[in-house]
Amino acid sequence: MHKHHSALGVAAALRPVAPVTLVRPHAAERAARFFSEKFPGRSLYAVKANPSPALLESLWAGGITHYDVASIGEVRLVRATLPEATLCFMHPVKAEEAIAEAYFEHGVRTFSLDSEEELAKIVRATQGATDLTLCVRLRVSSDHSKLSLASKFGADLSEAPALLMATRQVADALGICFHVGSQAMSPAAYAEAIARVRAAIVAAAVTVDVIDVGGGFPSCYPGMEPPPLEAYFRTIHEGFESLPVSYSAELWCEPGRALSAEYASLIVRVEKRRGDELFINDGAYGALFDAAHIAWRFPVQLLRASESRAKTMAFSFYGPTCDDMDHMVGPFELPADVQPGDYIEIGMLGAYGSAMRTGFNGFGTEATVAVDDEPMVSLYVGTNARPAAGRVVKL
Ligand SMILES: Cc1ncc(COP(=O)(O)O)c(C=O)c1O
Numbered sequence: 025m026h027k028h029h030s031a032l033g034v035a036a037a038l039r040p041v042a043p044v045t046l047v048r049p050h051a052a053e054r055a056a057r058f059f060s061e062k063f064p065g066r067s068l069y070a071v072k073a074n075p076s077p078a079l080l081e082s083l084w085a086g087g088i089t090h091y092d093v094a095s096i097g098e099v100r101l102v103r104a105t106l107p108e109a110t111l112c113f114m115h116p117v118k119a120e121e122a123i124a125e126a127y128f129e130h131g132v133r134t135f136s137l138d139s140e141e142e143l144a145k146i147v148r149a150t151q152g153a154t155d156l157t158l159c160v161r162l163r164v165s166s167d168h169s170k171l172s173l174a175s176k177f178g179a180d181l182s183e184a185p186a187l188l189m190a191t192r193q194v195a196d197a198l199g200i201c202f203h204v205g206s207q208a209m210s211p212a213a214y215a216e217a218i219a220r221v222r223a224a225i226v227a228a229a230v231t232v233d234v235i236d237v238g239g240g241f242p243s244c245y246p247g248m249e250p251p252p253l254e255a256y257f258r259t260i261h262e263g264f265e266s267l268p269v270s271y272s273a274e275l276w277c278e279p280g281r282a283l284s285a286e287y288a289s290l291i292v293r294v295e296k297r298r299g300d301e302l303f304i305n306d307g308a309y310g311a312l313f314d315a316a317h318i319a320w321r322f323p324v325q326l327l328r329a330s331e332s333r334a335k336t337m338a339f340s341f342y343g344p345t346c347d348d349m350d351h352m353v354g355p356f357e358l359p360a361d362v363q364p365g366d367y368i369e370i371g372m373l374g375a376y377g378s379a380m381r382t383g384f385n386g387f388g389t390e391a392t393v394a395v396d397d398e399p400m401v402s403l404y405v406g407t408n409a410r411p412a413a414g415r416v417v418k419l
Pocket of ligand 1: 070072073092114115173203205206207238239240241278279280281282
């Protein structure tokens with residue numbers, strides 16, 4: 025992988041024709057260290073957010089030893105990249121063949137489920153294994169989150185006691201897991217979910233060995249500046265300590281976004297300007313799926329050797345493909361004199377950005393370059409939501 029000092033240096037030196045992905049291994053390692061040192065339990069990285077092997081290695085270097093995988097493809101990838109890692113297969117609906125391969129060929133011992141059918145599948149696929157950690161996924165509200173995960177998976181409180189009792193018969197260790205939805209903007213999300221966990225434990229009257237509070241830890245985007253992560257950790261710790269099983273259970277979490285968002289950004293080139301619309305060379309089918317489909321806003325900055333003196337104004341973006349829906353409403357705040365040929369850095373694309381890129385219509389990235397400057401915004405540098413040192417950020 026090429027290395028460079030800064031985003032501006034890459035734009036000035038390479039004048040790239042296609043988009044360039046910038047990666048910041050030091051930012052990923054810093055996030056990993058933060059979670060491994062400050063979360064009051066074990067942190068599993070949710071690989072789906074960004075499965076890049078180089079990122080997995082940075083997280084490993086930062087102390088993340090456990091990985092939440094959701095498909096057999098992720099199991100194989102993480103096993104090949106980090107042979108010593110512990111893998112936890114946390115998708116509640118799996119192919120039986122995937123469970124068998126994960127158990128027999130890759131040493132996976134932890135699985136999640138939200139139905140008796142899935143429990144039966146796990147028992148069959150592992151040939152009645154007696155060394156399993158089985159986590160029952162509970163349905164919880166996504167009210168505090170920007171992206172709901174409340175509809176698809178999870179046992180309701182009415183079904184959970186029977187499922188917990190049935191799973192207890194089979195499991196060596198029994199867990200309860202949940203997901204409060206992605207980009208949870210308040211620690212209250214976890215307090216409320218843990219209250220449901222308490223109700224489920226009391227109703228089932230079983231001992232529980234693992235409480236897994238899932239992902240949902242936020243990153244910082246324009247218009248979405250969350251409280252510090254320490255506030256989330258405190259609320260989770262208090263909720264966990266109040267559970268009747270806290271004296272013997274382990275506490276886990278599964279951050280995806282919070283561990284990977286700051287890892288990557290993108291340099292794009294402006295190909296055309298039409299008023300307040302900029303036609304850029306990446307979009308809905310590239311790393312900007314969320315910007316196009318759910319109007320997610322990302323931090324942006326103009327990469328010019330001499331800083332523009334123009335006031336900023338709000339722009340929307342069009343991506344490079346022929347589809348009308350390749351449109352990102354933003355608003356993206358940039359100097360009013362942006363013109364074709366200018367380069368723009370779009371930040372915080374390490375989570376659910378780079379990972380969702382397609383080659384549709386023949387558009388893709390030119391290169392990946394590692395840089396050692398700071399991400400445009402960071403939850404881990406200085407205080408929460410403050411620009412990283414020395415960088416101008418339009419939030
Ligand atoms: C089971 C599970 N765990 C963890 C995550 C990661 O969530 P986030 O990126 O919001 O931290 C997801 C995301 O979909 C998930 O489905």
